[in-house]
Amino acid sequence: MKAAALTAPERVDVIDVPEPACGPRDVVVRMLGVGLCGTDTAVVRGRRKTPQLPWVLGHEGVGEIVAVGESIRDRQVGQRVAVEPNYCCLSCDPCQAGFTSGCRKRNAVGLTTPGLLAERVAVPAAFAHPIADHVSLADLVCVEPLTVARAAVRRSGAREQQHCLVLGAGSQGLLLCQSLLEIGITPAVQEPHAGRRELAMSLGATVGDTHQEVDHVFETSGAPGALDAALERLRPGGHATVVGMNSAPLAVSSHAIVSQQWSITGSLIYDHPVDFADTIAALEKGALEPHRVLQARFHLDEAAEAFTAVAATPGKCWISFEG
Ligand SMILES: [Zn+2]
Ligand SMILES: [Zn+2]
CATH class of the missing domain: 3.40.50.720 (NAD(P)-binding Rossmann-like Domain)
Structure with missing residues (x-):
């Protein structure tokens, strides 16, 4: 399957990567859209180091569940989900106190664990938040930065x-x-x-x-x-x-x-799970229209162009996996 990855300093290519394995507590998400932000461009420009190359990019992702791990009962194939791309450990002192943004063992998607710009991605189920069907894909793509x-x-x-x-x-x-x-x-x-x-x-x-x-x-x-x-x-x-x-x-x-x-x-990111849950509830109520911030859409095959456009485009660039 295809993924957009940093393959050399400042070089983004669409490459072939293996299908993700679905762990017992994971879901596999077929990605529908991924928003791009300054953090992604910092990775591409080498201001934030990646553990290895090639490195799959992207952290503001939404999609549809296509497989559910054997231990998971509260997620279903076909549900649309927004990925909360900071996997806190939930067991350290800050996490236990509800201050998960201060987790000492947090895995940041696209930074310390591979990103979401792949056709399918395995995500811990607790960090794949279901959202009602009437919320548009464009609003859904904004869930992560809106939650920040x-x-x-x-x-x-x-x-x-x-x-x-x-x-x-x-x-x-x-x-x-x-x-x-x-x-x-x-x-x-x-x-x-x-x-x-x-x-x-x-x-x-x-x-x-x-x-x-x-x-x-x-x-x-x-x-x-x-x-x-x-x-x-x-x-x-x-x-x-x-x-x-x-x-x-x-x-x-x-x-x-x-x-x-x-x-x-x-103020660093958000705390799990309350902030994501709260943003999703607000979008389901129609309390705000974050899609108005999206200004440029690219296809996965145009990923290199999309990353170049981020700095120059007022509003947000995003990558769609459809069409
Ligand atoms: Zn971001
Ligand atoms: Zn923790």
């Missing part, structure tokens, strides 16, 4: 009517805007790229430089210096949630943090 965004909003404690500033309108920034709109907040967005700004506005965010004080800042751009500049607008007692990453140190002083009583918190 919704978990950041949940952890921030942002409430209806509060003033929120989102830094960056890449796909994570756009999904964060949708997650804020979902709870009755109209976010203000800062983004240098005109196409991304327009997309944010079309979703209902406001853009443009105001100097209004804000209750929350969400940093999704990963641009060095972005958070420091935005803190000037954070009210005393305000909360900054950091999702985007870079390795430059922050310039904010402890004097500023103490005198302004700011909370600055990192």
